[in-house]
Amino acid sequence: xxxxxxxxxxxxxxxxxxxxxxxxxxxxxxxxxxxxxxxxxxxxxxxxxxxxxxxxxxxxxxxxxxxxxxxxxxxxxxxxxxxxxxxxxxxxxxxxxxxxxxxxxxxxxxxxxxxxxxxxxxxxxxxxxxxxxxxxxxxxxxxxxxxxxxxxxxxxxxxxxxxxxxxxxxxxxxxxxxxxxxxxxxxxxxxxxxxxxxxxxxxxxxxxxxxxxxxxxxxxxxxxxxxxxxxxxxxxxxxxxxxxxxxxxxxxxxxxxxxxxxxxxxxxxxxxxxxxxxxxxxxxxxxxxxxxxxxxxxxxxxxxxxxxxxxxxxxxxxxxxxxxxxxxxxxxxxxxxxxxxxxxxxxxxxxxxxxxxxxxxxxxxxxxxxxxxxxxxxxxxxxxxxxxxxxxxxxxxxxxxxxxxxxxxxxxxxxxxxxxxxxxxxxxxxxxxxxxxxxxxxxxxxxxxxxxxxxxxxxxxxxxxxxxxxxxxxxxxxxxxxxxxxxxxxxxxxxxxxxxxxxxxxxxxxxxxxxxxxxxxxxxxxxxxxxxxxxxxxxxxxxxxxxxxxxxxxxxxxxxxxx
Numbered sequence: 001x002x003x004x005x006x007x008x009x010x011x012x013x014x015x016x017x018x019x020x021x022x023x024x025x026x027x028x029x030x031x032x033x034x035x036x037x038x039x040x041x042x043x044x045x046x047x048x049x050x051x052x053x054x055x056x057x058x059x060x061x062x063x064x065x066x067x068x069x070x071x072x073x074x075x076x077x078x079x080x081x082x083x084x085x086x087x088x089x090x091x092x093x094x095x096x097x098x099x100x101x102x103x104x105x106x107x108x109x110x111x112x113x114x115x116x117x118x119x120x121x122x123x124x125x126x127x128x129x130x131x132x133x134x135x136x137x138x139x140x141x142x143x144x145x146x147x148x149x150x151x152x153x154x155x156x157x158x159x160x161x162x163x164x165x166x167x168x169x170x171x172x173x174x175x176x177x178x179x180x181x182x183x184x185x186x187x188x189x190x191x192x193x194x195x196x197x198x199x200x201x202x203x204x205x206x207x208x209x210x211x212x213x214x215x216x217x218x219x220x221x222x223x224x225x226x227x228x229x230x231x232x233x234x235x236x237x238x239x240x241x242x243x244x245x246x247x248x249x250x251x252x253x254x255x256x257x258x259x260x261x262x263x264x265x266x267x268x269x270x271x272x273x274x275x276x277x278x279x280x281x282x283x284x285x286x287x288x289x290x291x292x293x294x295x296x297x298x299x300x301x302x303x304x305x306x307x308x309x310x311x312x313x314x315x316x317x318x319x320x321x322x323x324x325x326x327x328x329x330x331x332x333x334x335x336x337x338x339x340x341x342x343x344x345x346x347x348x349x350x351x352x353x354x355x356x357x358x359x360x361x362x363x364x365x366x367x368x369x370x371x372x373x374x375x376x377x378x379x380x381x382x383x384x385x386x387x388x389x390x391x392x393x394x395x396x397x398x399x400x401x402x403x404x405x406x407x408x409x410x411x412x413x414x415x416x417x418x419x420x421x422x423x424x425x426x427x428x429x430x431x432x433x434x435x436x437x438x439x440x441x442x443x444x445x446x447x448x449x450x451x452x453x454x455x456x457x458x459x460x461x462x463x464x465x466x467x468x469x470x471x472x473x474x475x476x477x478x479x480x481x482x483x484x485x486x487x488x489x490x491x492x493x494x495x496x497x498x499x500x501x502x503x504x505x506x507x508x509x510x511x512x513x514x515x516x517x518x519x520x521x522x523x524x525x526x527x528x529x530x531x532x533x534x535x536x537x538x539x540x541x542x543x544x545x546x547x548x549x550x551x552x553x554x555x556x557x558x559x560x561x562x563x
């Protein structure tokens with residue numbers, strides 16, 4: 001490719017919202033351009049990188065026997081109604097209707113579609129297991145699209161769906177896919193960790209995210225120093241030891257309280273007590289039923305909404321209560337009681353770690369003291385609903401440290417979550433019985449992965465692409481006096497199958513070098529009057545260059561030589 005013919009040349013312009021380096025460099029380098037918020041054009045340079053990522057994923061998926069197909073982007077809404085996901089507001093489901101009035105969901109994930117196509121065939125146990133996958137555009141109505149390709153409203157995704165006979169055979173499939181993911185990301189130049197995570201709206205009993213450590217990532221996970229435990233904050237377990245086990249339980253009493261002591265910080269200061277001494281109530285409202293839910297927890301801890309939703313079977317259905325919601329309980333912020341309201345109460349297990357809590361029945365002028373869980377009040381639901389923090393320990397008593405990262409892939413155990421809900425999603429077992437498929441699903445966000453590579457591989461001058469995904473293996477620069485020699489080298493590189501971008505413009509050397517560093521090809525070649533019939537070779541990762549003969553250059557750049 002000659003640079004003079006390239007569409008989507010690098011630019012100095014970036015969006016004011018481009019706060020992440022990957023967003024900035026991909027725009028400046030001419031790889032992407034924003035259409036509207038959260039939706040991007042993938043320009044020719046970006047498309048070359050994306051295609052290489054797709055090729056690597058495809059090869060690894062095929063190597064484990066997965067089979068590629070494609071499903072329609074428009075999903076009949078009736079399929080989502082079968083699994084009761086038609087109102088997936090938090091998920092970002094987008095819907096539309098055609099001219100005949102038929103309603104569809106824009107594909108954000110495709111579990112229902114893949115179950116639907118599989119159930120169209122009369123399968124038996126002899127046909128299982130199998131794994132089918134696609135590269136498909138996905139649509140999610142994100143509330144706040146940000147970070148460029150890291151959180152977009154429209155993006156390319158590899159999603160795969162496995163169909164097994166039972167949990168035992170599925171475990172082999174799940175492990176096989178995890179191994180394939182590690183190989184994929186290694187070939188992309190990304191070191192990932194397999195992190196236990198929450199299935200959320202996808203369903204099933206367990207899943208794992210593949211996370212690349214990065215301070216700009218939105219994923220937060222907790223791990224132990226010996227790597228024996230690694231879990232996303234949504235599911236990370238917390239083992240809390242008793243804080244004051246030797247303290248004698250005292251009779252509960254009501255005491256006067258100054259009217260200006262209205263929150264946790266003021267309570268701790270006023271009574272000169274640590275936050276763990278106080279009861280804390282956090283109020284939510286269910287989207288589906290309108291029920292008020294009050295989570296009661298130790299004052300030094302934070303409620304984990306994901307754990308809470310799981311504890312009461314309200315996955316992605318809880319919103320923080322508003323002052324208007326609190327009025328229905330005849331209360332207001334700062335005055336919610338730990339018992340007595342017409343609401344569903346959920347107690348964190350931390351309430352069993354303190355003797356003689358402060359709080360629980362606050363009024364304008366009084367509060368309760370020496371409150372003990374189990375003696376003075378008890379909730380309908382008890383569960384670990386605390387957000388794990390660095391310094392906490394897991395159930396094995398090992399201390400947790402906190403890490404941030406970018407999720408680039410995920411694998412889910414679905415079990416029979418979908419096949420049991422969708423009519424006819426069965427296979428004939430060896431005993432003649434019809435049984436639901438045992439499923440898993442596996443996703444990789446292509447754009448997100450591309451952006452993550454940039455986050456990990458760049459310097460102050462631009463992108464440093466790993467060889468496996470670089471848009472071009474080499475960027476050739478011709479300077480005055482070297483045009484004819486450069487053209488000859490360009491033709492020879494093309495002939496031997498080397499991907500080359502030749503900057504053939506009549507521009508100053510400094511401008512051409514800056515563009516080469518920004519685009520980030522692994523090798524820069526310079527031909528000029530000074531080099532004559534030789535070539536200046538410089539690796540993008542090196543500060544030094546060397547002069548080689550054309551024959552040496554061609555040999556080093558043979559496609560099979562480039563790893």
